[in-house]
Amino acid sequence: MRTRWLIPDTVERRLPAYGRRHPSIPSLAALGVVAFLTLSSGGVSGPVPRASSEVTVQPGDDISRLVERNPPGTQFRLRAGVYRLQSITPRDGDSFIGDPGAILSGAQLLTQISRSGRFWSAAVHADPRAEYRGQCAPAHPACTYPEDLFFDNKPLGRVAELEEVDSGKWYLDYSARLAYFADDPTGHTVEMSVTPYAIKGAAAKVNIEGLDIEKYACEASDGAVDGRGNSGQMSRDWVVENNVTRWNHGMGIRLGDAMQVLGNKIIENGQLGVGGGGSNGVVDGNEIAGNNYAGYDYGWEAGGSKFAFTHNLVVRNNDVHDNDGPGLWTDLENENALYEHNHTASNREAGILHEVSYRAIIRNNVIENDGFSDLPKTEPWWGAGIIVAASSDVEVYGNTVTNCMNGIVGTQPKRELSHRGTPYLLENLNVHDNIITQSRGVAAGIVRSGLLGDAVFDTRNNRFANNQFHLADSSAKYFAWKGTMVSYSEWKAETQP
Numbered sequence: 001m002r003t004r005w006l007i008p009d010t011v012e013r014r015l016p017a018y019g020r021r022h023p024s025i026p027s028l029a030a031l032g033v034v035a036f037l038t039l040s041s042g043g044v045s046g047p048v049p050r051a052s053s054e055v056t057v058q059p060g061d062d063i064s065r066l067v068e069r070n071p072p073g074t075q076f077r078l079r080a081g082v083y084r085l086q087s088i089t090p091r092d093g094d095s096f097i098g099d100p101g102a103i104l105s106g107a108q109l110l111t112q113i114s115r116s117g118r119f120w121s122a123a124v125h126a127d128p129r130a131e132y133r134g135q136c137a138p139a140h141p142a143c144t145y146p147e148d149l150f151f152d153n154k155p156l157g158r159v160a161e162l163e164e165v166d167s168g169k170w171y172l173d174y175s176a177r178l179a180y181f182a183d184d185p186t187g188h189t190v191e192m193s194v195t196p197y198a199i200k201g202a203a204a205k206v207n208i209e210g211l212d213i214e215k216y217a218c219e220a221s222d223g224a225v226d227g228r229g230n231s232g233q234m235s236r237d238w239v240v241e242n243n244v245t246r247w248n249h250g251m252g253i254r255l256g257d258a259m260q261v262l263g264n265k266i267i268e269n270g271q272l273g274v275g276g277g278g279s280n281g282v283v284d285g286n287e288i289a290g291n292n293y294a295g296y297d298y299g300w301e302a303g304g305s306k307f308a309f310t311h312n313l314v315v316r317n318n319d320v321h322d323n324d325g326p327g328l329w330t331d332l333e334n335e336n337a338l339y340e341h342n343h344t345a346s347n348r349e350a351g352i353l354h355e356v357s358y359r360a361i362i363r364n365n366v367i368e369n370d371g372f373s374d375l376p377k378t379e380p381w382w383g384a385g386i387i388v389a390a391s392s393d394v395e396v397y398g399n400t401v402t403n404c405m406n407g408i409v410g411t412q413p414k415r416e417l418s419h420r421g422t423p424y425l426l427e428n429l430n431v432h433d434n435i436i437t438q439s440r441g442v443a444a445g446i447v448r449s450g451l452l453g454d455a456v457f458d459t460r461n462n463r464f465a466n467n468q469f470h471l472a473d474s475s476a477k478y479f480a481w482k483g484t485m486v487s488y489s490e491w492k493a494e495t496q497p
Helices: 033-039 063-069 488-495
Strands: 005-008 054-057 075-078 081-084 095-098 102-105 107-109 113-116 119-123 149-151 169-173 178-181 190-193 207-209 212-214 223-226 239-241 244-246 251-254 260-262 265-267 272-279 282-284 287-289 303-311 314-316 319-321 328-331 337-340 343-345 350-355 360-363 366-368 384-389 392-397 400-402 408-412 427-432 435-438 444-448 463-465 468-471 479-481 484-486
Touching: 054 063, 063 075, 081 107, 212 223, 244 251, 251 265, 265 272, 272 287, 287 303, 337 350, 343 350, 350 360, 350 366, 360 384, 366 384, 384 392, 384 400, 408 427, 463 488, 479 488, 484 488
Parallel strands: 054 075, 075 095, 081 102, 095 207, 102 212, 207 239, 212 244, 223 251, 239 260, 244 265, 251 272, 260 282, 265 287, 272 303, 282 314, 287 319, 303 328, 314 337, 319 343, 328 350, 337 360, 343 366, 350 384, 360 392, 366 400, 384 408, 392 427, 400 435, 408 444, 427 463, 435 468, 444 479
Antiparallel strands: 005 468, 107 190, 113 119, 119 178, 149 190, 169 178, 479 484
C-alpha cells in the first residue's frame, strides 16, 4: 500500500471564511449577485397578483380550461391522482399546488395490446415531427425521438428499426400508429409519453409546488416545466418548489428569468435535469440525479444540467450525482455565475464545468469521484472534478475535490470567436485554498491546444496558490503545465515564483 502524502502550499493560511472577499475577483455585489438576492425576496417587477380564489382540481378535469375560465392570480389545488395528457399555459400570478400523490403525466396508457409475430404491439396516438434536435451517443441512435415507452415506470430503450427490438427495447411505427416491444405486458402497466410539456409559458410570478411531473415527450432542450412562451419569450419570477420531475424526455425544468428552482427532485430525465438561460436564476437545494437515460451524447448537451446565456445565475446546496454527463455545467456566454455548497458525485466528464463563459465563483463545493468519461483517454480534456474551459475571471476556492479522474484544471482549446467578437480565453483564473486528493491523473494544472502558444501560462494571469494536495506518491508527476506533466516541486516553482 502506497503512503499518502499531505503537501500544503503553505501551513499558515487557512481556508477563507464563507463570504470573504478576494481582491483578485470582484465582490458578489460587484457581480450583481447580492443585488439579485435582495430583489428576489419580494421586490422584483412589482406586486405579486393575489389569488382571488382557490380552485380545487380533481383527476379528469381539464386544467387548461380551468385556467382560461379563472382570472390571473388563481390558485389551483390538485387533489391526489393522475392527471394525464395535460398541457397548461399559466397566467400571471397563477399557482399550481399539488396534494401528496398529485401526478401530471404526459403518457397515455396502452391497453389495446396484441401479439404480432415475435413481438407485442400496441395502438398509439403519436405523429412524427418535422425535425428533431440533438446528437445521440452511438449506443442510442434513436435518442432524439421524444416519445418513450414505459413498463411499470421504467423507460425501455428505443431503437430505430423494428428488427432491432428485443427484451428491454421498443420501436414506434408512426405510419401504422403501433408501438412494438418484445416483453410480455401481462400484469404490467404500459405507457407511452406523447404530450410535449406540462407547464409552459411566459407569464410572471407563477408558483408550481408539490407535484410529480413525469413522462412528458419534450424534445431535447425543452422542459416538461418550461419558463418560455411558444415564441421563445421568457417568463419571470416563477417559483418551482418541492416537485418531482422525472422520466421526461428532454429537460425536467427549463429556466425563465429570475426563476427559483428550490428543493425539487430532478431525476431520471431523458436528456438534462435542469437548464436554460436568462437572468437571476436560482437553483437551490435540489437533488439532480440519474439524468440522460435517453442516451444523448453528453459532449453535445446532456447530464445533470446545462446553462447558457445566463446572468447572475446562482447554483447552491444541490446534491448532484450519477448523471450521464457533467453534473453542473455552464456553457456559452454565462456571466457572473456562482456555484457554492453543492455536492457532486459520480457524474460523467465533470462535477462542475464552466465553459466559454465569463466571471464566475466556484466555492465551497464537495466534488468526489467525478469526471470519469466512457473513453480510454484520461487527460484533463476528457474529464475532471472542476473544469474551467476557455473562460475568463473565474475564482475557484474552498472546494474539496476527492478521487476524480482529474482534480481542478483549466483548459484552453482553440474555439470560434465569442458573440462579442473576441476569443474565448482562459485568463485571470485564480485557484486557491482548495483540498485536492488524487491517487492518479492530474491533480491540478492547465492544458492547451497544440495549435496555441504559451500565453495561457505566461501572460494571462492564471494562478494556483495555497491549495493542499493529498497524493499517493509525493514524487510522482501529478501536475499539468506547458504541455507536460511535472512533479509538485516543479509545479510550485513554475506557478508560485
